Amino acid sequence: MFRDEVGHIASSNVQAGRAANAQSQTIATLLLCENSLLRVGLQYILSGSCFSVSDINFQEALSLIGSSDPTPKLYLIDASEASGRTIEIAREIKGKNSSARIAMIADHFDLSFVQAGVSAGVDGFCMAGSGRDVLIKSLELIMLGERIVPGVLLRSMLQQASMPAEAAHASMPTNQTPPDPRVHKLSPRETVILQSLMGGDPNKVIARKLDITEATIKVHVKAILRKIGAANRTQAAMWATGHLPPGMGISAKA
Template sequence: MYRDVCIVSACEITREGLGNILKSEGFGLIGSYGAISELEELEFESGFFIVLDGVETDDQPQAVREIKGRFDSAPVVVLTERFDFNAMLECFHSGAQGYIVRSMKAQPLTTSLRLAAMGERVLPPDLVDVFEHQAFTPIVRTSEQSDEDVNRAKLSPRELDVLCCLMAGYSNKVIARKLTVCEATIKVHVKAILRKLNVHNRTQAAIWASSRGLSDVEMTA
């Protein structure tokens, strides 16, 4: 288990408060910094984990990648103001060990951080709500039926590209960067995809595509 912790947060009050809570729970606070850039010149011994707080939802995955690029062996736990399913997926894809919504009380928070320090992946309770509101119906389709479903949806080549990115859990900002278009254009594509697939949100669209055999790396030329 990792006993030492480093906190990265732009909010000084958060750094002070969280640091005191963690120290009272037996963790060793080896650093408290206002920005990831402040970590660049630091040399820590192995055996610590990093708590990342106060980063905008769309920027969280990139922040995780930056930290892992500097401290590859250090687990990174993201503290977020609000739960975002796609941001969570991309954070874990980027190497995060945990994704925790800050609204939880101190004891559950420290318990979650302790689990992350032990090498467990920590998911937010909000994830249960996402699945509770999904209508999951086991569907067995032949390859021909799946192809017919995809063709019947009449998605444009660009909409298929966006759908594949949704399957990968990318945010609109990341998709726009990958496809070299503006974010507003991606929002239009997502809205059209949801309408054509007759689904209510991005998660349902990704499930629809996965059940028809589409791959999150299947991009049009």
């Protein structure tokens, strides 16, 4: 299941502890990038972070897959060409180092490429245009087991997932489609937050919209997941797409 950059269900305290541990450890990182300018740029961006990037070129990096010492915990692949070869490199990495995390970086991704990448074992897809802090935080989340997908692709996936439900809804008589009772369990503020999840907004953005703290957002998200029976934020957003009536949650008061 796809998750956005904060799509996990651990408690905020546990998550904070895991993130702190990830930041305090040095993570051996192998960068596979044919574009020398991009490679140098990424090395510079990641310098000073917990990610220790090997200073080698693309061909040397390819030869070290599964055999370098120390064994990389993270492989960062330039996916600018979005080719079948890129997918095969990811599949080879996973076959030789199954415990490693794999992230791809590019200016843009299409949905079919992301789906192929996930099947090959890719854990996250990062936008090259992201700021330094966003990229590093995304990689840290990937190391914590999260799957990172650009918000625009997440929205596309949600729209595709909602199409069968919308078609089924259109073909059924009105008297056979009562509102899901779980909708009424949500407070107005939880409904507003759920609508933001549908748009792929991270906690920081939602908190800024509602003028409350990220910690409060995390508490609300956890309550939403429990009330609607979703395992993570993406499942919650997909559920909301098919069940949340238009116009709900206009008021953000708890």
